[in-house]
Amino acid sequence: MTDAATTLVDQSRTRSSGRWLYAASITLLCAWVIVPLYLLLINTLSAPETVNSFPKSFIPEFDLGSLQFFAGFRGMLEALRNSIVVALLTMVMSVLIGAPAGYALSRFEFRGKELFRMLILLTRAFPLPLLALPLAVLFIRTGLDDTAFGLALVHTTLALPFAVLITFSLFSGIPVELEEAAWTLGCTRLTAFTKVVLPLILPGITASAIFAFVISWNEVFAAAVLTIENRTLTAFLLQTLGEAPMHLKFAGGFILVVPALIFIFAVRKYLFAMWGIANR
Amino acid sequence: MFSIKSLAATAAILFTTAPLQAEVLFWSTQARPVEEAQAMREQVLSGFEAGVDYQPNEDGPWLTRLQAELQAGSGSIDLLGALHGNFSALDPETLMDLDDLGVASKSETFNNLAKLGTDSLQYIPWMQASYIMAANKEALPYLPEGADIDALTYDQLIAWSKAVHEATGEAKFGFPAGPKGLKHRFFQGYLYPSYTNGVVRTFASDDAVVAWEKFRELWEHTNPASTNFSFMQEQLLSGDAWIVFDHTSRLAQAFNERPDDFVAFPAPSGPTGRGFMPVLAGIAIPKTVTDAEGAKALLAYMLKPETQIATLKATNFFPVVDVDLPDDLPPSVKAAGAAVAKMSAASDANPGLLPAGLGDKGGDFNRVFVDSFERIVLARQDIRQVLDDQKGQLAAIMEETGAPCWAPDAPSEGACPVE
Numbered sequence: 056m057t058d059a060a061t062t063l064v065d066q067s068r069t070r071s072s073g074r075w076l077y078a079a080s081i082t083l084l085c086a087w088v089i090v091p092l093y094l095l096l097i098n099t100l101s102a103p104e105t106v107n108s109f110p111k112s113f114i115p116e117f118d119l120g121s122l123q124f125f126a127g128f129r130g131m132l133e134a135l136r137n138s139i140v141v142a143l144l145t146m147v148m149s150v151l152i153g154a155p156a157g158y159a160l161s162r163f164e165f166r167g168k169e170l171f172r173m174l175i176l177l178t179r180a181f182p183l184p185l186l187a188l189p190l191a192v193l194f195i196r197t198g199l200d201d202t203a204f205g206l207a208l209v210h211t212t213l214a215l216p217f218a219v220l221i222t223f224s225l226f227s228g229i230p231v232e233l234e235e236a237a238w239t240l241g242c243t244r245l246t247a248f249t250k251v252v253l254p255l256i257l258p259g260i261t262a263s264a265i266f267a268f269v270i271s272w273n274e275v276f277a278a279a280v281l282t283i284e285n286r287t288l289t290a291f292l293l294q295t296l297g298e299a300p301m302h303l304k305f306a307g308g309f310i311l312v313v314p315a316l317i318f319i320f321a322v323r324k325y326l327f328a329m330w331g332i333a334n335r
Numbered sequence: 336m337f338s339i340k341s342l343a344a345t346a347a348i349l350f351t352t353a354p355l356q357a358e359v360l361f362w363s364t365q366a367r368p369v370e371e372a373q374a375m376r377e378q379v380l381s382g383f384e385a386g387v388d389y390q391p392n393e394d395g396p397w398l399t400r401l402q403a404e405l406q407a408g409s410g411s412i413d414l415l416g417a418l419h420g421n422f423s424a425l426d427p428e429t430l431m432d433l434d435d436l437g438v439a440s441k442s443e444t445f446n447n448l449a450k451l452g453t454d455s456l457q458y459i460p461w462m463q464a465s466y467i468m469a470a471n472k473e474a475l476p477y478l479p480e481g482a483d484i485d486a487l488t489y490d491q492l493i494a495w496s497k498a499v500h501e502a503t504g505e506a507k508f509g510f511p512a513g514p515k516g517l518k519h520r521f522f523q524g525y526l527y528p529s530y531t532n533g534v535v536r537t538f539a540s541d542d543a544v545v546a547w548e549k550f551r552e553l554w555e556h557t558n559p560a561s562t563n564f565s566f567m568q569e570q571l572l573s574g575d576a577w578i579v580f581d582h583t584s585r586l587a588q589a590f591n592e593r594p595d596d597f598v599a600f601p602a603p604s605g606p607t608g609r610g611f612m613p614v615l616a617g618i619a620i621p622k623t624v625t626d627a628e629g630a631k632a633l634l635a636y637m638l639k640p641e642t643q644i645a646t647l648k649a650t651n652f653f654p655v656v657d658v659d660l661p662d663d664l665p666p667s668v669k670a671a672g673a674a675v676a677k678m679s680a681a682s683d684a685n686p687g688l689l690p691a692g693l694g695d696k697g698g699d700f701n702r703v704f705v706d707s708f709e710r711i712v713l714a715r716q717d718i719r720q721v722l723d724d725q726k727g728q729l730a731a732i733m734e735e736t737g738a739p740c741w742a743p744d745a746p747s748e749g750a751c752p753v754e
Contacts, residue, residue, distance in 0.1 A: 103592060107572045128369070129376060184395055191403030195410060279396035280403065283360065283411050284388070294393050297515075298368040300588050301569060307369065 095312065098305035106302040121306035134291035135314065137203060138272060141287055144207035145214055145271035146264040152211065153218025154260055158248075160219065161226035172223075175216050183213075187280045194281055201283050209277045214267035221266065225259040226252070261325035265318075272315050288314075358386040359629040362401065363416030365462075365616050366650045367391040371584075374649035382645075383636050385629055394421065401621060405429050410623040413630040415458075419448055419615045422458050424695045430457045431620040436631060438638045440655035444688065449617055452692055458617035459634060462643070462652035464583045465613050466520060467674040468492075469567070469590075469599045474499050474507065474577035485677050487603040489529065489549050492578070496556035499577055508557040509576025513565035517582055518708060519701040524612025525580075526550060528687045529605030533744040535751045538703075538729050539722040546605070547711050547718045554712050562713070571597060582614065583675065584651040587667035594666035601678035608685030610743070611678050615689060616652060685743055692738030703729045729753050 098106050099122065100115040125131060159165075160172065190209065191200065199205030229252055237247035278290035289311065296307040366375045372391045380387040392400070397417065404410025415422075415430075422430070432455040439446050440460035451457040470484075477498040478484060482491040496508040512518045523534050530546035531537035558564075558576050567581035571589040579586070580602070589597050602611050618637055620630045636642055643654035644661060651667055653675070664672070678684065693700050703725050710721045730753040740751035 107569070109573070124369070124373075128373060184399065187396075187399050188403055188406075191400060192406045195403060195407035201411070276396060279392060280400045283390065283400075290396075292369075294396070295367055295369045295372050295391060297393070298566065299370065300368070303369050 092312070092316075095305055095309050098302065099309040101302065101305075103300065103302040106305060121302045122310075124303065125306060125310055130286070130291060131288075131310075134286050134288040137282070137285050138288040139314070140203045141207045141210060141278075142268045142271040144203060145210040146267045148207060148211040149214040149218040149267040150260055150264050153215050153263065154222045156215075156219045157222025157224075158226050160223045162231065172220075175219050178212050179216055183274075183276045187277055190277070191280050200281065201285055203285060206278055206281050206285075206287070207271070209281065210271040210274055211267070213274065214270045217266045217270070218263045221263040222256070222260060225256045229255055258325045261322060265322055265325070268318060269315060357626075357629075358388040359383075359413045359626060359633045360411050361387050361389045361414045361416060361633065362397065362412040363389065363391050364394055364397045364418065364421055365391065365416050365652070367393070371650050375646075379642060379645045379649050382642070383633055385632065387633060397421070398424070401425075404623045405621065408623065409625070410621070411625060412621055413624050413626050414633055415619045415621060416461060417616065417619075419617060419689050420697050422449075422617055422619060423451055423691070423693065424697060425451075427451045427453045427457045429622050431622060431624070431627075432456065433459055433620065433634070436635065438635055441657050442655065445615055445655060448615060448689065448691055458619035459638065460655040461616045461618045461637060462646055462650065463613050463615050463655055464652045464671075465611060465675050465678070466517070466524065466580060466582050466602065467586070467599055467671060467678065468602055469571060469579050469581070469586050469597055469670075471571060471574070471577040472596055472598060475598070477502055484598070484600045486681065487600070489553070489603045489605050492603045493549065493553050493556070496553060496578055500556040506556050506558050507575075507577035508553060509564055509567050509570045509579035510554075510557050510561045511564050511567055511579075511581050511585070512561045512708070513563045515565035517585075519704045520582075520612055520614075521580060522704040522708065523690065523701075524687045525602050525610045526605075528610025528612075528685045528743045529603070529607060532607035532685065534687060534690075535729065535733060535740060536744045536747075536754045538753050539726040540754065542606070543722060544718050547707075547722075549605075551712055551715075583667075583671040586671065587651040587665075590667035590670045591665055594670070597670070599670035599674040601674055601681060604681070604683050604685075607743075608683045609678065609681050610685045610687055612687045612689065614652075615655075687743050688741040690738075691741050693732065693736050696732050696736050699732050700729070703732070726753050 094111070097111065097113065097115045100117050100119070102116065102118040102120060105112070105116060105118070156175070160168065194200040194205050199208070233251055233255075234247045237251045238244070242250060273289060275289050275293050278287045279294060282290065292307050292311060296304050299307065361380070366372055366389075372389065375391075376387075376389050380389055398421070401412060401415065404412055430451075432453075434455045436456075436459070438459055439456065440449075442460070445460040445463070446456065449456050449458050449460050468487075474495070475484070477495060479491050479494040479498065482495065487495075496506075499507045510516075510518065510521070526546050526549075527534045527537065527543065530549070531540055531542040533540075537543055558570070560575065564570055564576070566585045567576065567579040568586050568589040570576035571579060571586070572592060586599070590599070602609060604610075618634050620627065620634065624630050637646070638656055640654070640656060640658040643656055643658050647653055647660075647668060648665060651671060653672065660672070679686065690697060690700055707721055707725050710716045710725075711718050733750045733753065737750045739749065740747040744751060
């Protein structure tokens with residue numbers, strides 16, 4: 056009796072300390088992400104003097120001066136629109152090209168498969184400042200220069216390795232038997248794919264699209280060299296922020312982060328769904 | 336093709352609803368910080384009728400885009416704005432000769448620099464600045480006895496920083512030794528001329544050893560976080576540094592935000608005078624220009640006295656043509672202008688010029704000084720040995736480029752020798 060009671064107490068104690076540890080890790084992880092964003096928000100909403108002073112208050116004072124400065128900044132909205140257009144184009148193209156490649160890698164045996172998997176990573180091996188010059192020359196000659204489509208092509212190249220490798224692991228996670236069963240039940244290769252496999256990996260594909268979006272959103276150098284009139288928000292703002300006063304750096308950073316945050320927030324359930332698949 | 340484009344441009348000027356293409360594209364490395372870019376657009380360039388698309392860029396994208404357009408043989412950049420150093424890294428052949436425009440700066444030295452080693456103007460001097468000292472007024476009580484802040488010596492600067500250090504317990508001298516800081520200009524234009532009356536010839540002289548010893552002394556009282564400082568206005572405002580050295584436009588924000596809290600003053604002097612260095616920015620037209628008339632018109636507009644004053648207010652860079660300065664200048668301009676004026680008018684003034692004739696080796700030249708700084712001051716290696724090591728690299732750069740000596744080094748025949 057007493058023995059059993061002690062064990063019970065012990066067990067609940069272990070369980071409660073485990074729960075504590077769990078809660079603490081969750082809090083820490085959340086703080087890891089939220090605290091910098093919160094500091095960014097506070098400093099964005101602070102007057103210049105407050106930004107430079109120390110210690111910092113944790114309650115924003117709602118001084119809109121820094122944001123107002125950007126409201127009057129010529130070309131911001133246009134740049135925001137360009138950024139979204141380029142990022143969406145990058146998303147679509149990287150999925151259209153990346154997903155079939157991922158499917159081929161997971162389902163077919165072909166010569167040079169390992170080499171192909173290596174080579175796909177090579178697109179990230181060369182720094183953009185090195186590639187930008189010949190690319191820009193080519194783009195000017197072909198008329199792709201200063202277009203959203205041209206820039207999206209470059210960003211697609213950067214996003215492709217992720218698209219291919221993510222979809223490759225997703226396809227590999229779906230047993231080929233499912234497809235085979237569909238074939239025996241009258242599906243062709245294509246319909247088996249669209250009716251059975253695609254619904255299963257759609258969330259994962261969306262996730263790889265999100266990666267493409269973020270990569271395109273964050274890229275500066277190619278955007279700065281390959282566009283002039285049609286600048287993306289990052290190229291438009293980031294270059295002028297590096298040497299700006301602190302309060303404007305914070306406000307500009309905030310403006311750059313918010314649209315991406317909203318986008319990721321909107322599609323977050325697909326991101327979680329991908330991890331759900333990976334766990335299965 | 337050309338005539339169609341210029342027709343379109345003319346048509347665009349005639350009809351007030353000008354399409355974007357008619358704007359002159361001004362591709363610049365200057366006035367990059369958001370506030371300055373905004374001021375350039377709203378206060379300086381808005382007066383140009385045809386309209387200007389002002390695009391400030393970091394040096395990397397600026398150069399890459401320009402090179403791409405030159406290689407492709409066509410492009411959209413009409414006007415280039417950059418520092419002398421940016422232009423001297425370009426092949427003069429890629430820039431239009433600008434002699435027939437009939438505009439130039441009032442300084443013959445600047446006009447000669449703008450020829451980039453050719454016989455004609457490759458760019459037109461646009462605006463100038465310099466490096467000065469600034470201090471928090473709280474530091475003033477610690478000035479050594481008998482020291483005049485407008486005529487400090489390096490010894491007095493060290494004593495002052497030491498006094499502040501001892502009184503506050505913190506090293507409060509601030510030096511822009513961060514990755515984007517302009518530390519190399521301090522050595523090339525200030526420390527070396529003040530101690531050795533030269534830069535290249537005297538690089539490894541005994542006087543240079545003394546100069547580095549002095550700088551090491553100063554470093555004892557320098558905020559150790561200086562290796563992260565690039566814009567000293569930030570540390571002035573935050574109080575991390577009380578006495579600083581930096582580019583006038585990198586101090587401007589401090590004076591504009593709290594004009595009553597800071598003073599600007601000339602750089603200190605050494606045994607061979609008060610070394611200081613001007614900064615020169617220029618405007619050029621690339622060979623691939625699409626709207627040459629528009630570009631020339633804008634260039635002439637930028638050199639007008641009114642535009643030069645507007646530019647001064649927007650960027651804290653001073654005019655290169657004769658102007659009557661108005662009274663309503665921002666605090667930063669007044670403070671910096673006075674300090675620069677005192678510095679250049681000082682009886683012991685020893686102005687150094689920007690490195691000239693180095694072509695694309697300008698970066699390597701700076702590297703020699705930055706490396707010496709890192710080895711001598713940060714790694715505390717033996718000064719004589721470091722200078723003897725670095726001397727070889729400097730000599731190789733000079734020989735490869737064949738650049739003759741510039742002031743304060745004595746003139747040379749052929750490449751400037753490292754003695």
